[in-house]
Structure formats: structure tokens, C-alpha cells
Amino acid sequence: MPSPESVQQTGRDAPPRLEVQNLIRRFDAQAVVDDVSFRIPSGQVTCLLGPSGCGKSTTLRIIAGVDMQDSGQIYVDGRLVCDTVFRVPPERRAIGLMFQDFALFPHLSVAENVAFGLHGTRAEKRARVADLLERVHLEDHIDSYPHALSGGEQQRVALARALAPNPRILLMDEPFSGLDERLRDGIRDETLALLKEEGTAVLLVTHEPHEAMRMADQILLMRAGKIVQRGAPYNLYNAPVDRAAAAFFSDVNILRTRVRGALCDTPFGQFLMPGQPDDTEVEIVIRPQHLKIDFDRNGRGPNPTPQDGTAARACVERARFMGRESLIEYRMDFDGSVLKVTVPNVFLPNPGTPMWLTIRRDRCFVFPAKD
Known part of the structure; x- marks a missing residue:
């Protein structure tokens, strides 16, 4: 010393x-x-x-x-x-x-x-x-x-x-x-x-x-x-x-799911969970800016419905303009959960509007579930 x-x-x-x-x-x-x-x-x-x-x-x-x-x-x-x-x-x-x-x-x-x-x-x-x-x-x-x-x-x-x-x-x-x-x-x-x-x-x-x-x-x-x-x-x-x-630095979305055979189901398809025992409950954490609206699947491209299981259908609950970005809350068809998405500038779809969302898997964090 x-x-x-x-x-x-x-x-x-x-x-x-x-x-x-x-x-x-x-x-x-x-x-x-x-x-x-x-x-x-x-x-x-x-x-x-x-x-x-x-x-x-x-x-x-x-x-x-x-x-x-x-x-x-x-x-x-x-x-x-x-x-x-x-x-x-x-x-x-x-x-x-x-x-x-x-x-x-x-x-x-x-x-x-x-x-x-x-x-x-x-x-x-x-x-x-x-x-x-x-x-x-x-x-x-x-x-x-x-x-x-x-x-x-x-x-x-x-x-x-x-x-x-x-x-x-x-x-x-x-x-x-x-x-x-x-x-x-x-x-x-x-x-x-x-x-x-x-x-x-x-x-x-x-x-x-x-x-x-x-x-x-x-x-x-x-x-x-x-x-x-x-x-x-x-x-x-x-x-x-x-x-x-993660939540201390920004809003986050939480997807709660269980591991089955090293996989877990989410609205955005299956996630690979190597090394996790079966029936383990996990939380997939994603920031609102890392959820994306799939405009190609919303009437702006050739594929109006998902083909690969990585997009999820949701309906707009509420949309607000925050100054530099818009915050949209979506209710997911998959399980009824509500996820938040941020979009640069002004984007204010009407409540009830159906849309497809995609996720940035490389920006997801996986942690053991907390009660």
C-alpha cells in the first residue's frame, strides 16, 4: 500500500x-x-x-x-x-x-x-x-x-x-x-x-x-x-x-419471451439463444430508434406482406411530434404489447393505421428476465 x-x-x-x-x-x-x-x-x-x-x-x-x-x-x-x-x-x-x-x-x-x-x-x-x-x-x-x-x-x-x-x-x-x-x-x-x-x-x-x-x-x-x-x-x-x-440512457422496449430449444419466439421471428437452458425467461431490449417502419410493406414497394418472418404487423395507438423526431406507439398483433418507435422529423399516422415494423437485431440486448 x-x-x-x-x-x-x-x-x-x-x-x-x-x-x-x-x-x-x-x-x-x-x-x-x-x-x-x-x-x-x-x-x-x-x-x-x-x-x-x-x-x-x-x-x-x-x-x-x-x-x-x-x-x-x-x-x-x-x-x-x-x-x-x-x-x-x-x-x-x-x-x-x-x-x-x-x-x-x-x-x-x-x-x-x-x-x-x-x-x-x-x-x-x-x-x-x-x-x-x-x-x-x-x-x-x-x-x-x-x-x-x-x-x-x-x-x-x-x-x-x-x-x-x-x-x-x-x-x-x-x-x-x-x-x-x-x-x-x-x-x-x-x-x-x-x-x-x-x-x-x-x-x-x-x-x-x-x-x-x-x-x-x-x-x-x-x-x-x-x-x-x-x-x-x-x-x-x-x-x-x-x-x-440500458433504460437509464433512453426509453427502451422490452420483449419478454421463453427459450425453447435454443430459440425464442418474438413478433419479429425467432431469435437464437445459444447456451440458454430451455424454459429460461429472457428480455430482449431495444431502443425506439432501432425499430423501423417497413415502408416497402406498407404500400410503397412490391411486398405488402412479410415473407421472411422478420417483420411484424402492428396498429398505431398514438403519434406525437417531439420537435426533432416523432414518437409513435404501436400495438402489436402478435401479443397485444405496445412498442415505441422514433422517426426523424414529422410522421404522424392516424390511430388505427396498420403498419409493418422491422427490428435491428444487431442493436438488441438480451438479459435474464426481471420480475
Whole structure:
């Protein structure tokens, strides 16, 4: 186990900027953080993603030093900063914090907020403040006060203040949730660009999959205190570990079926289930965008009825335009189940309209059935 002394390594052998080992935190004998371990190298944005109450904010508070774990260790650049005996004070961990409510001082100007906690000469502090405000495009507001700024501008001041001391690690707890939805994507992109310029290791806590996908190099998906899956956004989206992981990132359709002779029947024909015992109940999970309307079989081509068993007949239950796409709900002739399909742009067939649907089998996920 590494000692509290700094590990002096560089290059490929350098330790991660932040390492969390086997972190456990209990409240009333219940583990709200349950054996959590991960690493974040310098310059990487890692996202703790999960529903409210899953333990992600508690993990963040322990790393920041404002809460104490029951077991486990935390290292910064290979140096132990906290276990259950040894503890570096929060202000000496070289860790910056950015909160949901920005926590700006209302009686201080923008420049004074950014400079708060900086060390060095007056000229050094002034230069650092001016540089950061220019990079967040707020140089014209250097003498303004927080109440005179928009929500997006306050968020950028909070970011500049968090980065001013050159922290090795920046912890961000739902930092964009207070912003108008129309502003969020632009502010996220600006924030990500600045963080990459600084080379800061970032741990971002959020419950929004879209935010995690947009910002993170690595996502740690949490549930009930545990990390249930980790990896790049693409991998979590396209190779979920279970049904709940798939459903966290988007709506999903569930086809429940049983295995018979290594095959199972679905509205879209038989699926091969090698290695599954007979009578095993499974769930085939598919996202709405991976169900397709077979227009050739709906009067626009030579085959108005299916010949290969891979298309399924359904009737429109409801159709809604969602802005960038249309969402159509279909009731399947096969078993009466309702499946959702998304179609780009405007497509609003009348309720009761019969149609044929096909499925992208390479985009289906198969999991053991859950009660």
C-alpha cells in the first residue's frame, strides 16, 4: 500500500491524479457508498452518473474531505490523503469544488470572487484573475457583482473561481442543473474546453445521461451505492450491463419471451439463444430508434406482406411530434404489447393505421428476465 509520502513518478509510470480504493460509507448500518473504486488520470473528465440517492454526491463529499468514509483510501498523485486513520485537511488536498448553486459571495465583485483563496502577490493574483475571466468571456464584468449577472455568467464565474488556485482535481456536483435548459449545452461545451486547456482531472456528478454523454471521457454508472458499469460513453450506451443500465440512457422496449430449444419466439421471428437452458425467461431490449417502419410493406414497394418472418404487423395507438423526431406507439398483433418507435422529423399516422415494423437485431440486448 502506498505511504502518505508522495510517489515521485512521471510519464507512463505516473500514478493517477485521483485514485479511490474500496470506499465504503454507511448511514444507520446501510452502505450508501458500497466498495467504490476508480482512477482518474490528469486531464480526464470522469462522470459519476446515477439516480438521486445512489451515493454519488456522498462519494464526492468524502473525496472533498467534508465527509468521512467508514473504510477505504483516497490518493492524489499517488499520495494518501485520507483513510480511516490518516487525513489531510480539505484545504490541503489541491482539490477544487464547484457546487450546484455556484455559492458566489454576493458582497464581492466578480474579480474578488475569483481571487478568493488565491495566494501570491497582488500582481500575481490580478494576472490570474484577468486571464481566467478572459477565458470565460467575462473580462467586461470584472467589477460587476453576482446579482447583476445571468445564471450562465454566474456559472462561469464559479468555474473561474474553482480553477483559480490551479487545483489538481476539480469536483463538480450537478453544476449545470440551475441553468435554463436552452443555455446548458453551450455552457457545458465552454466549461469542457476550459477544463481541457487546464489539464485538470475532473469528477462530475450528475443524474442526467445527456450531460454525462456530452462531457465525460469515462462514465461510472452508480446504483444503490455501487458502480455497476464503467467505460466510455459509447460503450455504456451500446453495451449496457443489464436492462436498467440500458433504460437509464433512453426509453427502451422490452420483449419478454421463453427459450425453447435454443430459440425464442418474438413478433419479429425467432431469435437464437445459444447456451440458454430451455424454459429460461429472457428480455430482449431495444431502443425506439432501432425499430423501423417497413415502408416497402406498407404500400410503397412490391411486398405488402412479410415473407421472411422478420417483420411484424402492428396498429398505431398514438403519434406525437417531439420537435426533432416523432414518437409513435404501436400495438402489436402478435401479443397485444405496445412498442415505441422514433422517426426523424414529422410522421404522424392516424390511430388505427396498420403498419409493418422491422427490428435491428444487431442493436438488441438480451438479459435474464426481471420480475
